[in-house]
Amino acid sequence: MAALTDDMKRIIDEQRLGFVATTSADGTPNLSPKATFVVLDDDTLAFAEIRSPNTLRNIANGSKVEINFVDAFVRKGYRFKGSAEILERGSAGFDDLIGLFAGSGDLVKAMGAIVRIRIEAASALISPAYDRGQTEDELRRAWTERFRNQQPGGEFV
Numbered sequence: 552m553a554a555l556t557d558d559m560k561r562i563i564d565e566q567r568l569g570f571v572a573t574t575s576a577d578g579t580p581n582l583s584p585k586a587t588f589v590v591l592d593d594d595t596l597a598f599a600e601i602r603s604p605n606t607l608r609n610i611a612n613g614s615k616v617e618i619n620f621v622d623a624f625v626r627k628g629y630r631f632k633g634s635a636e637i638l639e640r641g642s643a644g645f646d647d648l649i650g651l652f653a654g655s656g657d658l659v660k661a662m663g664a665i666v667r668i669r670i671e672a673a674s675a676l677i678s679p680a681y682d683r684g685q686t687e688d689e690l691r692r693a694w695t696e697r698f699r700n701q702q703p704g705g706e707f708v
């Protein structure tokens with residue numbers, strides 16, 4: 552069992568956005584973003600199902616999951632492989648965890664299930680920019696600047 556490190560938990564808390572891969576019945580990959588991730592404990596994550604029919608169907612059919620979280624500014628992240636369990640609205644498991652999503656406001660009403668994921672393997676994702684000697688500070692500055700310039704008027708709104 553791969554325990555989540557403090558840095559893994561930090562990046563999940565900061566980003567909340569993970570890309571979830573499952574396998575469809577025909578063997579094709581299914582990848583989609585979920586921005587409701589929470590850390591439950593040292594081995595377990597969860598996201599809220601709002602509108603994810605394919606991901607839910609694949610999990611119900613027994614698919615394993617892989618999730619990638621990336622900090623787009625420092626060009627680092629983590630990938631996790633694990634087993635997922637669907638806690639439908641109305642179940643005791645759903646009721647136990649739904650309070651953790653209170654920060655999503657009105658979206659909570661649209662949450663039809665909570666997907667709990669037990670992490671079985673974890674590894675780091677690091678941009679090849681680091682192979683060329685660039686530092687975290689340099690990359691953060693460069694990518695912050697790039698994102699800022701993409702905003703209307705060149706400023707964050």
Ligand SMILES: Cc1cc2nc3c(=O)[nH]c(=O)nc-3n(C[C@H](O)[C@H](O)[C@H](O)COP(=O)(O)O)c2cc1C
Nearest residue numbers: 581583584585586587599600601602603604605606
């Ligand atoms: C940034 C972003 C965050 C999203 N977060 C969630 C989420 O937390 N839960 C969810 O069910 N759908 C979320 N969605 C919507 C699903 O990713 C989207 O409906 C997708 O088409 C579902 O595909 P699937 O059925 O293959 O999972 C999000 C979409 C985006 C773009």
